[in-house]
Amino acid sequence: MTDNKTRNLYFFISLMFEKKRLIVTGILLMIIATFIDLLSPLVMKQIIDSAIPEKNFKALFIFIAILTILPILSTIFRTVRMILNVKIGGNVTEKLRTMAFEKAFTLSSINLNQLKIGDIVDRVTRTSGMIGEVYIANELLNGITSLFMFLGMTIFMFTISWKLTLIAFLVVPLVFFITFKLGRISETKTKSYMEYTNNEMTFFTELISGIKNVQIFSQQQSEMKNVKNLLKKHNEMHLNTSIYRRSYADIFNQLVKSLALGIVFAVGAWDISNNQLSIGSLVAFTVYVPQLYTLVNDIQTAYIGTTNVRPIIKQLNTFLDIHEPIIQIPHAIPLKNVKGEVEFQNVSFTYENNRAGLQNVSFKVQPGETIGIVGGSGGGKTTILELLMRFYDPTEGAVSIDGVNISKYNLIDFRNAIGLVTQDPFLWNRTIKENLIYGVPNATEEQLSHAIKVAQLEEFIVNLPEGFETVVGERGVRISGGEKQRLAIARAILKDPPIILLDEPTSALDANTEFLLQSQMEEVFKGKTIVLVAHRLATIRNASKILVLDNGEIVEFGTPKELLNNQGAYYDLLSKQVSTN
Numbered sequence: 001m002t003d004n005k006t007r008n009l010y011f012f013i014s015l016m017f018e019k020k021r022l023i024v025t026g027i028l029l030m031i032i033a034t035f036i037d038l039l040s041p042l043v044m045k046q047i048i049d050s051a052i053p054e055k056n057f058k059a060l061f062i063f064i065a066i067l068t069i070l071p072i073l074s075t076i077f078r079t080v081r082m083i084l085n086v087k088i089g090g091n092v093t094e095k096l097r098t099m100a101f102e103k104a105f106t107l108s109s110i111n112l113n114q115l116k117i118g119d120i121v122d123r124v125t126r127t128s129g130m131i132g133e134v135y136i137a138n139e140l141l142n143g144i145t146s147l148f149m150f151l152g153m154t155i156f157m158f159t160i161s162w163k164l165t166l167i168a169f170l171v172v173p174l175v176f177f178i179t180f181k182l183g184r185i186s187e188t189k190t191k192s193y194m195e196y197t198n199n200e201m202t203f204f205t206e207l208i209s210g211i212k213n214v215q216i217f218s219q220q221q222s223e224m225k226n227v228k229n230l231l232k233k234h235n236e237m238h239l240n241t242s243i244y245r246r247s248y249a250d251i252f253n254q255l256v257k258s259l260a261l262g263i264v265f266a267v268g269a270w271d272i273s274n275n276q277l278s279i280g281s282l283v284a285f286t287v288y289v290p291q292l293y294t295l296v297n298d299i300q301t302a303y304i305g306t307t308n309v310r311p312i313i314k315q316l317n318t319f320l321d322i323h324e325p326i327i328q329i330p331h332a333i334p335l336k337n338v339k340g341e342v343e344f345q346n347v348s349f350t351y352e353n354n355r356a357g358l359q360n361v362s363f364k365v366q367p368g369e370t371i372g373i374v375g376g377s378g379g380g381k382t383t384i385l386e387l388l389m390r391f392y393d394p395t396e397g398a399v400s401i402d403g404v405n406i407s408k409y410n411l412i413d414f415r416n417a418i419g420l421v422t423q424d425p426f427l428w429n430r431t432i433k434e435n436l437i438y439g440v441p442n443a444t445e446e447q448l449s450h451a452i453k454v455a456q457l458e459e460f461i462v463n464l465p466e467g468f469e470t471v472v473g474e475r476g477v478r479i480s481g482g483e484k485q486r487l488a489i490a491r492a493i494l495k496d497p498p499i500i501l502l503d504e505p506t507s508a509l510d511a512n513t514e515f516l517l518q519s520q521m522e523e524v525f526k527g528k529t530i531v532l533v534a535h536r537l538a539t540i541r542n543a544s545k546i547l548v549l550d551n552g553e554i555v556e557f558g559t560p561k562e563l564l565n566n567q568g569a570y571y572d573l574l575s576k577q578v579s580t581n
């Protein structure tokens with residue numbers, strides 16, 4: 001749904017035309033309501049000009065009854081119209097939120113590293129809501145209907161007195177002039193307000209997720225000071241923006257309305273004294289003029305709203321148009337019946353901050369082999385897995401699976417062929433079962449029991465108050481790091497992909513559980529290609545090959561036996577670990 005061209009204002013407005021029937025019904029309801037409103041002054045005119053002077057009490061009674069019923073009917077029609085507007089605007093918001101979510105799901109790691117969670121949440125919620133629910137539902141649709149009404153009312157008033165109509169219109173251009181001026185100022189104010197609230201939202205989102213850290217470092221006071229400053233500035237900016245958005249316009253409109261009414265009254269009174277106008281007609285005009293200016297007010301609000309929505313649209317467009325480097329090429333190759341050969345050919349990779357992750361890395365893993373990757377911290381081990389998941393594309397060289405560059409594969413097929421277990425796996429705030437079958441919704445009870453048995457989770461789950469149905473908390477806060485890791489391993493077992501990437505998957509386990517889990521994993525993962533990043537060298541003792549990395553470069557590659565015989569980097573690492581243990 002997200003195209004790469006920036007969407008203009010018309011694009012956003014056109015989204016509401018999906019609900020054409022509702023729009024037409026709303027306009028019709030409004031025409032009826034306004035027609036009803038226009039009738040009331042006419043009835044008043046009849047009461048004053050004929051029923052009272054003729055002492056026609058029957059007519060008077062009927063007119064008064066009509067006067068009582070008309071506003072009720074008008075209110076009902078207006079209310080239904082308002083509900084329709086909310087529905088139309090809500091539909092636009094829903095569409096925009098869907099677009100924003102679709103975009104969010106395609107964000108590559110490069111963009112996710114740069115964007116802030118607060119920004120993404122803002123685009124998906126507030127920005128989309130402001131366009132659909134506020135601008136379209138409240139301002140634009142009201143303005144369009146009022147424009148129709150304004151034209152209709154002008155004709156209606158003309159039929160009663162062209163002279164008073166022209167007088168009532170004398171000051172209308174003044175309103176439109178001021179509207180134009182205010183619109184321009186308001187757009188600038190809204191722009192800075194949006195930028196400010198955006199940064200504020202990002203700050204708050206980070207602060208809330210870091211509350212524990214605030215407590216650890218006892219920074220409550222200083223963070224509270226930051227919060228108070230931000231909130232104070234927010235209030236000032238909000239007030240300033242609101243004043244330009246509405247208050248000045250309201251005062252000015254009232255001024256103009258009173259002026260128009262005064263002139264109409266003066267000219268009307270003069271005409272009555274010269275027998276050129278009936279009292280009833282003047283009374284009708286004193287009702288019409290404020291109504292007319294209410295419509296002008298709505299048109300004005302729509303105009304100012306249109307200028308204000310531009311910066312909001314720009315923000316949403318900027319998000320929707322973010323360039324995605326990791327895309328699926330047209331006519332991508334489906335990846336079925338994976339053998340599991342993994343190859344890095346002269347791969348170099350630089351992170352976006354120009355820090356080299358890997359330099360000229362080449363190695364090959366045969367189907368069914370296990371390769372252990374070791375090396376110092378920051379050596380590039382995780383980067384190898386990130387490239388293998390195609391979270392990033394290499395700056396140079398190629399990563400291939402079964403002899404084909406992975407960028408040529410259908411992205412979904414490709415990611416389905418790989419299971420990734422990280423050191424700190426992400427868990428949803430859902431039940432254990434829901435977390436386990438995430439990505440494998442059709443897993444059977446037997447598969448589930450088998451996976452938890454292999455992952456050494458049976459006892460843990462049995463002892464939970466609600467077993468499989470226990471909710472693990474946001475990011476799995478209610479369970480331990482080791483339990484999270486075992487759940488992630490169970491998930492990979494359930495997914496059963498031909499290639500498995502393990503990034504220190506058992507680092508949080510005690511030696512005994514790790515040993516049991518390892519031997520079980522070796523059994524169930526037999527025949528699969530495994531890339532295992534390890535700090536504890538004991539975990540890769542049975543690997544087919546070992547790759548030693550340092551500063552993004554390969555310093556050694558071979559079978560464990562070969563590397564031991566070499567007495568090089570791997571031998572040194574192993575000796576250090578043995579002596580430390």
Ligand SMILES: Nc1ncnc2c1ncn2[C@@H]1O[C@H](COP(=O)(O)OP(=O)(O)OP(=O)(O)O)[C@@H](O)[C@H]1O
Pocket residue numbers: 113351352353355356357375376377378379380381382383384
């Ligand atoms: N998202 C990123 N943006 C910029 N630089 C990064 C990013 N991720 C990693 N790096 C840098 O790339 C280099 C390799 O990092 P990598 O995570 O692959 O190392 P590692 O061998 O897995 O380290 P460790 O054993 O500490 O987990 C490091 O210098 C790291 O600071």
